Amino acid sequence: xxxxxxxxxxxxxxxxxxxxxxxxxxxxxxxxxxxxxxxxxxxxxxxxxxxxxxxxxxxxxxxxxxxxxxxxxxxxxxxxxxxxxxxxxxxxxxxxxxxxxxxxxxxxxxxxxxxxxxxxxxxxxxxxxxxxxxxxxxxxxxxxxxxxxxxxxxxxxxxxxxxxxxxxxxxxxxxxxxxxxxxxxxxxxxxxxxxxxxxxxxxxxxxxxxxxxxxxxxxxxxxxxxxxxxxxxxxxxxxxxxxxxxxxxxxxxxxxxxxxxxxxxxxxxxxxxxxxxxxxxxxxxxxxxxxxxxxxxxxxxxxxxxxxxxxxxxxxxxxxxxxxxxxxxxxxxxxxxxxxxxxxxxxxxxxxxxxxxxxxxxxxxxxxxxxxxxxxxxxxxxxxxxxxxxxxxxxxxxxxxxxxxxxxxxxxxxxxxxxxxxxxxxxxxxxxxxxxxxxxxxxxxxxxxxxxxxxxxxxxxxxxxxxxxxxxxxxxxxxxxxxxxxxxxxxxxxxxxxxxxxxxxxxxxxxxxxxxxxxxxxxxxxxxxxxxxxxxxxxxxxxxxxxxxxxxxxxxxxxx
Numbered sequence: 001x002x003x004x005x006x007x008x009x010x011x012x013x014x015x016x017x018x019x020x021x022x023x024x025x026x027x028x029x030x031x032x033x034x035x036x037x038x039x040x041x042x043x044x045x046x047x048x049x050x051x052x053x054x055x056x057x058x059x060x061x062x063x064x065x066x067x068x069x070x071x072x073x074x075x076x077x078x079x080x081x082x083x084x085x086x087x088x089x090x091x092x093x094x095x096x097x098x099x100x101x102x103x104x105x106x107x108x109x110x111x112x113x114x115x116x117x118x119x120x121x122x123x124x125x126x127x128x129x130x131x132x133x134x135x136x137x138x139x140x141x142x143x144x145x146x147x148x149x150x151x152x153x154x155x156x157x158x159x160x161x162x163x164x165x166x167x168x169x170x171x172x173x174x175x176x177x178x179x180x181x182x183x184x185x186x187x188x189x190x191x192x193x194x195x196x197x198x199x200x201x202x203x204x205x206x207x208x209x210x211x212x213x214x215x216x217x218x219x220x221x222x223x224x225x226x227x228x229x230x231x232x233x234x235x236x237x238x239x240x241x242x243x244x245x246x247x248x249x250x251x252x253x254x255x256x257x258x259x260x261x262x263x264x265x266x267x268x269x270x271x272x273x274x275x276x277x278x279x280x281x282x283x284x285x286x287x288x289x290x291x292x293x294x295x296x297x298x299x300x301x302x303x304x305x306x307x308x309x310x311x312x313x314x315x316x317x318x319x320x321x322x323x324x325x326x327x328x329x330x331x332x333x334x335x336x337x338x339x340x341x342x343x344x345x346x347x348x349x350x351x352x353x354x355x356x357x358x359x360x361x362x363x364x365x366x367x368x369x370x371x372x373x374x375x376x377x378x379x380x381x382x383x384x385x386x387x388x389x390x391x392x393x394x395x396x397x398x399x400x401x402x403x404x405x406x407x408x409x410x411x412x413x414x415x416x417x418x419x420x421x422x423x424x425x426x427x428x429x430x431x432x433x434x435x436x437x438x439x440x441x442x443x444x445x446x447x448x449x450x451x452x453x454x455x456x457x458x459x460x461x462x463x464x465x466x467x468x469x470x471x472x473x474x475x476x477x478x479x480x481x482x483x484x485x486x487x488x489x490x491x492x493x494x495x496x497x498x499x500x501x502x503x504x505x506x507x508x509x510x511x512x513x514x515x516x517x518x519x520x521x522x523x524x525x526x527x528x529x530x531x532x533x534x535x536x537x538x539x540x541x542x543x544x545x546x547x548x549x550x551x552x553x554x555x556x557x558x559x560x
Contacts, residue, residue: 010222030232067560134465148530151419153425153538160431162541164457169465171372175379178361178371182309186252186380194339195496197381198251198323203239204385216281216307217312220297231317238321239330249320249327250313253281254342255385257376257493258463259351261389262399262451264477267514269346271488274508277497280344288312289354289373296358303359319343336536342495351457352452353387355441368437378466385495386467391477392534393543398527401449409524415531417448422538425451434458441543454539457546464549474550477559485509 097479176183188469190197205211212218212233218228240247257265272278286292292307319341326339350373359367377384390396401414424447428437438452438459463472473494488509490499500508526532547555 013107032518070221088243108459148533151422152537154422155534158422158426158538159431162434164461164545167368167372167435167465168461170375171472172379175371175375179376181377183379185313188380190538193327195335196251196254196323196339196340196342198320200240200247201250203246203248207236212314215311216292216305217286217311217315219546220304222344223309224283227318228314231314232319235317238317238324240324248317249324251316251320251323251343252313252322252381253316253345253384255344255387256350257346257348257387257389259346259388259459259470260349260390260396261348262350262396262403263389264480265346265348265389266388268387268475268480268491269344270514271484271508271511272344272491274499274504275492275497276364276504277340278344278495279322279341280346281315282318283315284312285347285349286315286345287347287349287353288315288348289377290349291356294356296356305389308494309420311550316343317346340498342497351463353541355444356437358441359438366433366441368433371440372462384467384471386472387491387494388460388472388474389477389480389553390456390474392537393456394557395531396454397449397451400453406408411524411526411531414449416452416535418531421447421449421451422534424452435462447516449540457549460546460549474555481555483515 003450011367187199190199203211207339212232238248240249257268259265266284269280273280288311290308291297293309295303295306297304310379321462323339323341323343326337329337354369354372357371360374361369361371367554397418398414404410405413424443425437427441430534432440435458438455444450444452460472460474473491475487475490485505543556547553
């Protein structure tokens with residue numbers, strides 16, 4: 001039905017339809033309307049229910065009517081409405097323009113999330129990539145705070161919460177309960193005439209049995225199948241026969257390059273493998289201790305079947321065959337020659353990645369992992385040697401971003417991701433310990449950039465709870481790049497490797513650097529100066545502690 005606006009405005013709301021009978025219906029005639037008084041008016045369309053003028057959804061003009069009647073509306077109310085809309089528009093425009101200029105439309109509200117889950121059963125059916133959804137900020141709280149003073153407040157809060165507390169080391173029996181199969185396979189003593197930890201294991205298969213048929217590395221990766229095809233062909237030639245039984249030589253690494261990613265570990269690996277006494281696993285980075293033994297192939301794919309320890313040991317069979325050749329040589333048998341070949345493993349996740357613990361081990365108080373990777377390595381190899389390559393954590397993070405970011409890479413995007421990650425880390429530190437935040441899978445998957453990987457001293461201190469300091473060699477990528485010959489000599493000495501002739505040494509030290517930055521990433525140039533300043537402030541207290549632990553101010557990275 002339609003009504004004359006002026007007629008209805010002059011009526012009380014409760015009496016609207018009762019007294020406005022002359023204006024009702026399709027036959028409304030403004031000539032007879034006592035209020036319209038024969039003047040053209042705008043008809044208002046409404047339903048048969050009681051009408052409130054401020055809730056009108058649609059006003060349409062009858063084309064047969066003239067617009068001149070519009071000015072007969074109550075001018076006071078109309079002017080007030082227009083004036084209010086103008087003021088509201090100006091205020092909002094001022095707010096938006098001011099916020100855009102300074103880069104902060106939503107200044108406050110660091111990300112606030114629910115407590116970290118401590119019950120793995122709540123996430124059993126979700127992939128690790130989906131865990132990020134548990135830690136996503138709401139759209140109303142997303143704030144890429146770009147100005148230095150605002151982010152400095154976040155960093156100050158984080159710094160005020162930092163405490164380096166020594167962790168409680170689990171005893172051997174607790175470790176056995178967690179991984180009984182691993183302890184049943186790996187012995188507690190190794191061959192005395194081998195520098196590398198090796199032992200003989202009885203092989204119960206026959207000539208038709210494929211020893212690598214169930215190896216998960218071979219099953220899940222095509223590029224490893226060539227290696228295992230070769231191992232199948234030579235397997236029976238390397239079995240040791242004794243009293244109608246067959247034995248295979250099993251070995252673990254003598255040393256581990258445990259970290260960190262984007263710190264030159266690939267270059268160190270490529271140079272070390274050129275040494276005549278050094279062998280490596282068939283795969284550079286098996287990631288067995290940190291991921292594969294938990295069934296993690298790719299983080300985005302979630303969990304698969306867990307890789308048993310036998311699959312990991314298979315990766316050292318090529319090296320074990322060479323060690324066995326030395327042990328069974330005439331020189332070894334007659335003169336007790338010691339095997340000098342050593343095996344290395346170079347998974348750059350070993351030092352820092354303990355993200356899977358919450359899904360397999362009972363939670364501890366304060367959300368800290370009760371067991372770490374180093375606890376198990378030390379249980380089997382208390383004399384293992386560990387090499388760590390580090391670099392300025394600010395540059396490491398930028399390199400990490402350039403390497404792993406898939407699209408839309410830019411210095412501005414990096415800045416925004418740093419700001420968001422700092423807010424996430426701050427939120428965690430408000431409620432949890434430093435160690436709990438560093439090893440928290442949900443937080444680490446939520447952060448757009450891996451800030452936690454650059455907190456070197458947190459990881460190093462935890463490794464020092466189980467290994468002696470003389471078992472760990474810590475190098476700097478900056479020193480390795482400027483004086484490669486010196487750093488390689490340090491590594492050779494640390495591993496007690498024999499001397500090299502001039503040709504061998506030149507081959508190792510003068511080879512081109514490995515895994516350098518891609519040309520397309522170099523074109524982006526350095527990070528923004530503001531981003532660099534923010535990250536320097538964030539990492540400073542951790543670098544200071546690291547320099548104190550290592551008694552070396554070079555790890556402050558003041559001149560990089």
